[in-house]
Amino acid sequence: MTYFDAASSAPPHPVAREAFLAAWEEGWADPARLHREGRRARLLLDAAREGTADLLGCRPDELSFTTSGTRALHTAIAGSGAARRRVGRRLLVSAVEHSAVLHSAETHRAAGGTVAEVAPDRTGRTAVADWTAALTPDTALAVLQSANHEVGTEQPVEGVAEACAAGGVPLLVDAAQSVPWAAVPGRWSLLAASAHKWGGPGGVGLLVVRKGTRFAPPEPHDEREAGRAPGFPALPAVVAAAASLRAVRADAATEDARLRALVRLVRERVPREVPDTWVVGHPEHRLPHVVTFSCLYADGEALLDGLDREGFSVSSGSSCTSSTLTPSHVLRAMGVLSEGNVRVSLPRGTTDAEVERFLTVLPRVVAGVRDRLAGPGGAASAAAVADADPAAAEVEVDALGRRCPIPVIELAKALPGLPVGSVVRVLADDSAARLDVPAWCEMRGQEYLGEEPLADVGPTAAAYRVRRSH
Amino acid sequence: MTYFDAASSAPPHPVAREAFLAAWEEGWADPARLHREGRRARLLLDAAREGTADLLGCRPDELSFTTSGTRALHTAIAGSGAARRRVGRRLLVSAVEHSAVLHSAETHRAAGGTVAEVAPDRTGRTAVADWTAALTPDTALAVLQSANHEVGTEQPVEGVAEACAAGGVPLLVDAAQSVPWAAVPGRWSLLAASAHKWGGPGGVGLLVVRKGTRFAPPEPHDEREAGRAPGFPALPAVVAAAASLRAVRADAATEDARLRALVRLVRERVPREVPDTWVVGHPEHRLPHVVTFSCLYADGEALLDGLDREGFSVSSGSSCTSSTLTPSHVLRAMGVLSEGNVRVSLPRGTTDAEVERFLTVLPRVVAGVRDRLAGPGGAASAAAVADADPAAAEVEVDALGRRCPIPVIELAKALPGLPVGSVVRVLADDSAARLDVPAWCEMRGQEYLGEEPLADVGPTAAAYRVRRSH
Structure with a gap:
């Protein structure tokens, strides 16, 4: 088995196991107690705090250990929001933040606050100028990830931190994906991270609140961790x-260079060797170990399953792999194809041979999935509108009740059978179609005319209109 | 070293270490993922949930794993309060709950809710009748511990649960201290517990929300653990x-009997072998492993230190061991002496010899502390009011700025030098005096006349008046 889902959770680092066992013997007592066992636990806790603060570039008394990165983000947003309530109740976030941030934003909105989003470009990167323009005087907090967890794009955190500092707005950096590689530079005010992303155990997050940052712990009072956990x-x-x-940082530079070269290989070869596949994310400003691509006419869940059978564990931002049946908000915000989405995130130590084998297997897996779905390139393909009048001005393709990627497959099968200038109306209620039909049009150079809601059919149902332009 | 602070955190159970190491290999991936590693993690999580639910007497889908007992309590109170907001905003708690409950109650009050307390008797036990009387129709939630963490007194949970069920009020049971021994019986609605109390690792709590209990997760949305963690x-x-x-429950009955006998020994011998010492807590309705006593004219911190030097780790509810400088709210609610308080909580496997050695060492340690403090029985004792007119109707003893147990020591030294009928006014600003002066009077059969605040001296300053009655 080859595990290529490090961005979700990294395999445990051997050093973590050793440290855990030592601390298990010495550090099980309550560090707040005065007795010998308590003092020993306290020493371990203090040493962990000092070592970690050093690696983050902050003071030990600015760092609280939380129970997850999600919890660190929730606490940071609630605590900053409460402390700066008089300044304003506006929260400013990028549209591609982790769901933990966006869910906190929902809670903030439900409590009477407002939320503004900074949109990314098609590579997933936000612009410092957009942040500067969005920083109003009533902004309580700005939140930006150091790098995106789904597509690997790095954000201009240092520039945004500078803009925030100039505007007197604290910046919370979600550094979960980048902290294993390097400290976050710049004048940020708060930072969150998560240990299981670097090979530490689940159940540990980091929350940094730099001195001078106003913060009101949102939880019931507790003396531990400065009241923040x-x-x-x-x-x-x-x-x-x-x-x-500490261990992963020690060889971060070497691993960064090695994995970056492997990612470059995947980014180059996948679109060349797998037809109708697009690599997403910024080509240069990116995490060393994450690469994401989307495959037209393929179903993300089936791709994951096919790769799993071939011994590869990856993840996907397609709606067909999620219980919510909506495609990844990251891909949506970027406005790129979501169907057949695959995220490959290489753990430390990934070998050239593993990546080579992945690249060998992938075309076969994608072709197999497309074949089963009877896509335009599949053996079982059949023109859905074979009987349509070729002179008709408008043809309807009914994909209601069918999940992605079927709506796009039906569109792709229908359009070539019609005269240039004809319009296809794709009826679909899978909300991925809202993203994937326009993305398909852009990739294929066809004209996307827009969508019409079909409220009488259902809340997510719509007709997507496409004109054949060549 | 002998560790007698199991009620704070139990030494790790060997089985926990084995299970941790196995799960560390197999269960580091995200259980929400579809790939092989995710599915393996999911199996482990499901099995842990089923096994634990079985031991708690609930359904697996009623149990969420939280990150601590404190967090389970915070979430239970906030989530119940939010769901029953329309019923009312009154929270009913016993006065001897864990600080995590009382801090949640403060948060509830700060948000506009009300909090009512059910008082315990002098053994720390609350009465079902008092709960029944306190259950008003606008009570959103009642909270009661299964057993007290400081004095070991068991609460009549089953009866209170019955009263709550009859009144349509959900009952949250804080079962942190008793869950290692047995499931909590009765018709309670919510339950919280904490793994490090039974030899599991820190960072794991349990929250049970029984089917039919209204609950609105208070945190930002998250799909894990039914949105509760x-x-x-x-x-x-x-x-x-x-x-x-599972391991500690397997021999709970044997250990219960064994430790209960050792606790009985401590409860009998301490007051007999250490002068001016009182055992607190209920004599029968109690945890098997916890025993608490208070020593007049002694300072809790010095006792802990002295016992630590003799190789015993215990804890204390005295104000002189806490950073807040207020005595334990539990002892305060019980109205018993707090000075020189020592809690002994025996971990599983404690031997007769260890307890015997503790009982041998204790009189010497207490005497040493008293000696250094120059208490009434100490060598350096001197009448603080030697120059006072023996015919004076009222004598003042100034203990302002002096920490417990000095105010009581000065009172005890002054009173015997005065004629019967005289009054001593003890001026003190250590808030423990509010508890300990009346407790001393009751123990000594002297007449406590009450306190007068000295607002001009400080917020906690008062004059405590005592009449010599014999």
Whole structure:
């Protein structure tokens, strides 16, 4: 088995295991107690805090250990929002933040606050100028990831931090994906990260609140972790997290260069060797280990399943792999194809041979999925509108009740059978169609005419109109 | 070293270590992912949930793994309060709950809710009749511990649950101290517990919300753990928690009997062998492993230190061991002496010899502390009011700025030098005096006349008046 889902959770680092076992013997008592066992636990906790703060570029008393990166983000947003309530109740976030940020934003909105989003370009990157323009005087907090978890695009955090500092608005950086590689530079105010992203154990997050940042702990009072993470600490896990962060940082530069070369290989070869496939994300400003692409006429869940059978574990931002049946908000915000989406994120130590084998297997897996779906290139393909009058001005393709990528497949099968200038109306209620039909048109150079809601059919149902332009 | 602070955090169970290591290999991936590693993690999580639910007497889908007992309590109170907001905003708690409950109650009050407390008797036990009387129709939630963490007194949970069920009020049981021993019986609605209390790792709590209980997750939306514990799970730790709970339950009956006998020994011998010492807590309705006593004319911190030097780790509810400088709210609610308070909580496997050695060492340690403090029985004792007119109707003892147990020591030294009928006014600003002066009077059969605030001296300053009655 080859695990290519490090951006979701990295395989445990051997150092984490060693540190955990040592701390398990020495650090199980309550570090707030005065007795010997408590003092020993306290020493371990203090050492973990000092070591980790050093790697983050902050002071130990600015760092709280939380129980997850998600929790660190929730607490940071609630705590900053509460402390700056009098300044304003506007939260400014990028549209491609982690769902933990967007869910916090929903909570903020439900409590009477407002939320503004900074949109990314088609590579997933936001622009400093857009942040500067969006920083109003009533902005309580700005939130930006250091790098995107789905497409690997790095954000201009240092520039945005500068703009925020100039505007007197604290910036929270979600550094979950980049902290294993390097400290986040710049004048940010708050930072969140998560240990299981670098090979530490689950159950440990980091929250940094720099001195001078106004912060009101949102939870019921608790003396631990500066009031920012109530509850008995997960001490052996915290020690394991600290030790493994130090270990991964020690050879981060080497691994960065090595994995970056492998990612470049995937980015070059996948679109060349798999037809109708698009690589997404910024070509230069990117994480070393993450590469994402989307395959037309393929179903993300089936691709994951096919790759799993071939021994590869990857993830997908397609709606057909999620319980919510909406495509990844990241791909949506970028306005790129979501169907057949595959994220490959290489763990440290990934070999050239593993990537080579992946590249060998992938075309076969994609072709197999397309074949089963009877896409335009599949063996079982049949023109859905074979009987349509070729002179008709407008043809309807009914894909209601059918999940992605069927609506796009039906469109792609129908259009070539019609005269140039004809219009196809694709009826679909899978919300991925809203993203994928226009994306298909752009890729194919066909004209997307827009969508019409079909409210009487259902809340997500719409007719998507496409004109054959060549 | 002998660790007698199991009620704070139990030493790790060997089974927990084994389970952690196995889950560390198999369960580091995201259980929400579809790939092989994700599915393996999911299996481990499901098995841990089923096994733990079985031991708690609930359904697996009623149990969420949180990151601490504190967090489980915070979430339970906030989530119940939000769901029953239309019923009312009154929270009913016992006065001897864990600080996590009382801090949640403060948050509830700050948000516009009201909080009512059910007072315990002098053993720390609350009465079902008092709960029944306090259950008004606008009560959103009642909260009661299964057993008290400081004095070991068990609460009549089953009866209170019955009263709550009859009144249509959900009951949250804080079962942190008792879950290692047995499932909580009765018709309670919510339950919280914490793994490090039974030898599992820190960073794992349990929250049960029984079917039919109205609950609105208070956190930003998250799909994990029924929305009740956002963030990536601490999976190896959860597996270790589940395995160790099963292990401790397997021999709970044997250990209960064994430790109960040792606790009985301590309860009998301490007041007999250490002068001016009172055992607190209920004599029968109690946890098997916890015993608490208070020593007049002694300073809790010095006792802890003295016992630590003799190789015993215990804890204390005295104000002189806490950063807040207020005595334990539990002892305060019970109205018992707080000075020189010592809690002994025996971990599983404690031997007769260890307890015997503790009982041998204790009188010497207490005497040493009293000696250094120059208490009434100490060598350096001197009458603080030696020059006072013996015929004076009222004598003042100034203990302002002096920490517990000095105010009581000065009172005890002054009173015998005065004629019967005289009054001593003890001036003190250590808030423990509010508890300890009346407690001393009751123990000594002297007449406590009440306190007068000294607002011009400070917020906690008061004059405590005592009449010599014999």
